[in-house]
Amino acid sequence: SGTWVTQTVDSAGRVGRYTSIAIDSLDNVHISYSGNGDLKYATNASGTWVIQTVDSLGYIIPDISIAIDSLDNVHISYRDQYKFELKYATNASGTWVTQTVDSAGYVVGRYASAIAIDSLDNVHISYYDYDYNSIDKYDGNLKYATNASGTWVTQTVDSYEGMSTSIAIDSLDNVHISYYDSTNGDLKYATNAVPEISASPASYDFGSVQKRKSSPPATFTISNTGNADLVIGSVYLTGPNPYQFSIENDNCSSRTIASSGSCIIEAIFSPTKKGTFNTLIGIDSNDPDTPALNIELTGTGVMGHMRNEGD
Known part of the structure; x- marks a missing residue:
């Protein structure tokens, strides 16, 4: 009234x-x-x-x-x-x-x-x-x-x-x-509304790659399986041999991923010498249980076919 x-x-x-x-x-x-x-x-x-x-x-x-x-x-x-x-x-x-x-x-x-x-x-x-x-x-x-x-x-x-x-x-x-x-x-x-981050695959082995060559890109799907928005911060390489790998396509950094949503990261292995190398893709987010998700990368650098190629 x-x-x-x-x-x-x-x-x-x-x-x-x-x-x-x-x-x-x-x-x-x-x-x-x-x-x-x-x-x-x-x-x-x-x-x-x-x-x-x-x-x-x-x-x-x-x-x-x-x-x-x-x-x-x-x-x-x-x-x-x-x-x-x-x-x-x-x-x-x-x-x-x-x-x-x-x-x-x-x-x-x-x-x-x-x-x-x-x-x-x-x-x-x-x-x-x-x-x-x-x-x-x-x-x-x-x-x-x-x-x-x-x-x-x-x-x-x-x-x-x-x-x-x-x-x-x-x-x-x-x-x-x-x-x-x-x-x-x-x-x-x-x-009880919390985000939950996951990666598929959770790790990746590039196998053997000739030194000074690059592997085909490996694609990682980062998903939010929780029931609240997932806020992703930085995506970076960390661990013992980060310079043997690189992130070529990052569709996740500084993104907000809704529940059931996802984004894509691609990485390659480019060995500069012989040997087996490991590193991690680190992903920071607001997931309270996994504030920093790590994806393990492995690859082996091998000799090429040229006889004068050194280590």
């Missing part, structure tokens, strides 16, 4: 704590919240507010988050604070179904769980797991759960941190999580 309009959605008792809101594909509003010991849900999809009870626990239900999938089904994460469980509810089947996602902790799901849906309508939840042990007494971890495999799988993302978490899914279904580092008072970020 251009100005703020307020409405009372539910006033039946003490209701409205720990609210979360989402919008479906038709711009209908969906709200999850705690009220009168129940997990409640309200929507205006029919034109008026309709309220349902999703789960009845008999006490305040905190740390609620709601998301809508591509079919406009509703998904809610929340915490059972007395059973110490992270729970999940959905109406995807036509009726509300609840599940326990994680109960392996002292206080699972505290300080706000967050839920998001990917392009395949799989559910992803980030949450804080506050646990007790005999060494550190109490410690908390940022955790992540998904049902993408058909059952709930949980992972620890960061140890001793993870309060006030929020989650989002990108266009490639990579997961991104923001959260609070209570130890250092910092805002932190975690993602």
Whole structure:
């Protein structure tokens, strides 16, 4: 309307704590919240507010988050604070179904769980797991759960941190999580979107080449098999005998290679004397596991057919 309009959605008792809101594909509003010991849900999809009870626990239900999938089904994460469980509810089947996602902790799901849906309508939840042990007494971890495999799988993302978490899914279904580092008072970020560099072939033997001659070029395909952009820096020769080899065609230096993309490097062997020589093609990138990829090159310089040819 251009100005703020307020409405009372539910006033039946003490209701409205720990609210979360989402919008479906038709711009209908969906709200999850705690009220009168129940997990409640309200929507205006029919034109008026309709309220349902999703789960009845008999006490305040905190740390609620709601998301809508591509079919406009509703998904809610929340915490059972007395059973110490992270729970999940959905109406995807036509009726509300609840599940326990994680109960392996002292206080699972505290300080706000967050839920998001990917392009395949799989559910992803980030949450804080506050646990007790005999060494550190109490410690908390940022955790992540998904049902993408058909059952709930949980992972620890960061140890001793993870309060006030929020989650989002990108266009490639990579997961991104923001959260609070209570130890250092910092805002932190975690993602499973990482590039992965590979080379084919991973090494190459040029065989025997007459000295002062050059081999045919060997072609190397550099691929990004990860799920984030691969940023390639320098491509160079390194190792014991770099001057016996050369890079003739470099289509990779200073390139950004998208997921499933590739680029080409060509190298030749040009021995200046007899013997077996080795070197490496070095490729710097933002792959966190392989920041410098090496491709081993081998070749053997041999004598030509001229009798007066020296070593």
